[in-house]
Amino acid sequence: MDEQIVETLRSGIQRILPAITDLRHSLHAEPELGLETVKTSLRICEALSGTSIVLRDPLLGNDVIGELRGNGGKTVCLRADIDAVPVQEQNDLPYKSKIPGIMHACGHDGHTAMLVGAALVLDSLRDHLSANVRFVFQPGEEVICAGKTLVERGACDGCDAAYAIHDWPGLPLGCVSSKEEPLFAAGSHFEIRVKGKGCHGAMPERGRNPIPAAARIVERLRQMHIELNAAEGAVISVCSFQSGNTGNVIPDTAKILGTTRYLSQETGSRIEKAIRKIVTQEASEANVTAEMDNDASYDLPVLNTSEGYRITRELAERYCDWREAERPYMTMDDFAYYLKGREGAMFLLGLGESAPDLHSPAFDFNDEALGVGILMLCLIALSY
Ligand SMILES: [Zn+2]
Numbered sequence: 146m147d148e149q150i151v152e153t154l155r156s157g158i159q160r161i162l163p164a165i166t167d168l169r170h171s172l173h174a175e176p177e178l179g180l181e182t183v184k185t186s187l188r189i190c191e192a193l194s195g196t197s198i199v200l201r202d203p204l205l206g207n208d209v210i211g212e213l214r215g216n217g218g219k220t221v222c223l224r225a226d227i228d229a230v231p232v233q234e235q236n237d238l239p240y241k242s243k244i245p246g247i248m249h250a251c252g253h254d255g256h257t258a259m260l261v262g263a264a265l266v267l268d269s270l271r272d273h274l275s276a277n278v279r280f281v282f283q284p285g286e287e288v289i290c291a292g293k294t295l296v297e298r299g300a301c302d303g304c305d306a307a308y309a310i311h312d313w314p315g316l317p318l319g320c321v322s323s324k325e326e327p328l329f330a331a332g333s334h335f336e337i338r339v340k341g342k343g344c345h346g347a348m349p350e351r352g353r354n355p356i357p358a359a360a361r362i363v364e365r366l367r368q369m370h371i372e373l374n375a376a377e378g379a380v381i382s383v384c385s386f387q388s389g390n391t392g393n394v395i396p397d398t399a400k401i402l403g404t405t406r407y408l409s410q411e412t413g414s415r416i417e418k419a420i421r422k423i424v425t426q427e428a429s430e431a432n433v434t435a436e437m438d439n440d441a442s443y444d445l446p447v448l449n450t451s452e453g454y455r456i457t458r459e460l461a462e463r464y465c466d467w468r469e470a471e472r473p474y475m476t477m478d479d480f481a482y483y484l485k486g487r488e489g490a491m492f493l494l495g496l497g498e499s500a501p502d503l504h505s506p507a508f509d510f511n512d513e514a515l516g517v518g519i520l521m522l523c524l525i526a527l528s529y
C-alpha cells in the first residue's frame with residue numbers, strides 16, 4: 146500500500162477521533178436491545194449524512210446499510226453489531242447507561258463508533274478507493290442471531306468479502322489478533338423438561354419425583370463435557386436447574402437450561418443426539434417423562450478464510466500490533482453467516498490485559514482502542 150495514503154489515513158483518523166469518542170459515549174449512555182435499536186440507528190444515519198455513502202432501505206427495521214462507491218473494484222462488506230446486553234451497569238462514568246438493566250457490556254458501542262469512523266475517513270479518501278465498501282450496522286447480534294436473517298435478506302448480496310471486529314478484554318490494548326478457520330464456535334441453547342408426578346414429601350410412593358432423574362442428567366452432561374472438552378474442545382454447560390419451591394412437596398417437573406459449543410456442525414448434531422439419548426434413558430429408568438428443545442440458531446462457527454486471515458494479519462503486522470490467536474474461542478457471533486460463501490475474517494481488538502470481561506457489569510469499551518480499529522477497517526477496504 147502507498148505509504149502516503151497510510152499517512153493521510155492516520156491523520157484523517159486523528160481528526161475525527163474526538164467526535165467518534167463522543168459518539169461512542171452517547172451510544173453507551175442510551176443502549177438498546179435486540180432489534181429495537183431506534184435511536185442508535187438514527188445516530189448512525191446522522192453521522193453518515195453529508196457523506197457520499199448511499200443508504201438503502203433497512204432489511205430488519207433498525208439496521209443501517211450504506212454503500213460507498215469505489216472506482217470499479219470488488220465490494221467489501223464491513224460489519225458492526227449495534228445492540229446492547231440486558232445487564233445493569235455498575236460503572237460510575239459520566240456517560241454511564243441511562244437505561245435500567247441495559248448496557249453496552251459487549252462493546253458494540255465501540256464497534257459502531259469505529260465503523261462510523263471508518264466510513265467517514267474512507268469517504269474522504271474515496272478517490273483512492275478501488276473497492277466499493279458496504280457498511281452494515283446490524284442489530285440483534287446478542288441471542289437472536291439477526292445477522293443470519295440480515296444476510297438471508299440480502300445485506301451481503303454482491304459482496305466479495307466481509308470483515309468485522311470484536312473487542313477483546315485480556316488482549317493487550319490496541320493489539321489485533323485472529324486466526325485462520327474457526328475463531329469463534331457454533332453452539333446451541335437447550336432446555337430439558339423432566340415431568341413426574343408431584344405429591345406430599347412424606348409419601349413419595351404416591352408420586353414420581355422428577356428431581357433424581359434430572360440430577361442424573363446434569364451429572365451425565367458434566368461427564369460428557371469433560372470427555373468432549375478434552376477430545377475436541379467442545380463445551381456442554383448446564384446453567385440453570387429449576388424444580389420445586391419448598392421442602393416438603395415433591396414437584397411435578399424439573400427444568401434444566403444450558404448451552405453447547407462446538408467447532409463443526411457435525412459435532413453439534415452428534416452432541417445433540419447424545420444429550421437426547423441421555424435424557425431418554427434417565428427418564429425411562431426413573432419412570433418419568435422428559436422432553437428437550439435445542440435451539441441451534443448459531444449453528445455456524447466463525448470460519449475465517451485463509452485469504453481473509455492473510456490480509457488481516459499482513460496489515461496488522463505492518464501497521465499495528467499483531468498477535469496470532471492460538472486457539473478458537475468458544476463464544477459465538479452471527480458474523481459467521483457473512484462469511485458463508487465469501488472470503489473474509491473477524492479479528493479481535495485488544496482492550497487491555499486487565500479489562501473487565503465481556504458481559505460483565507463493570508465492562509466499558511476502551512476509547513484508546515478506537516483509532517486502531519478504524520485504521521484496520523480502512524486498511525482492509527483500501528487493500529481491495
Ligand atoms: Zn456479547
Ligand SMILES: [Zn+2]
Pocket residue numbers: 226251252253286311
Ligand atoms: Zn459482542
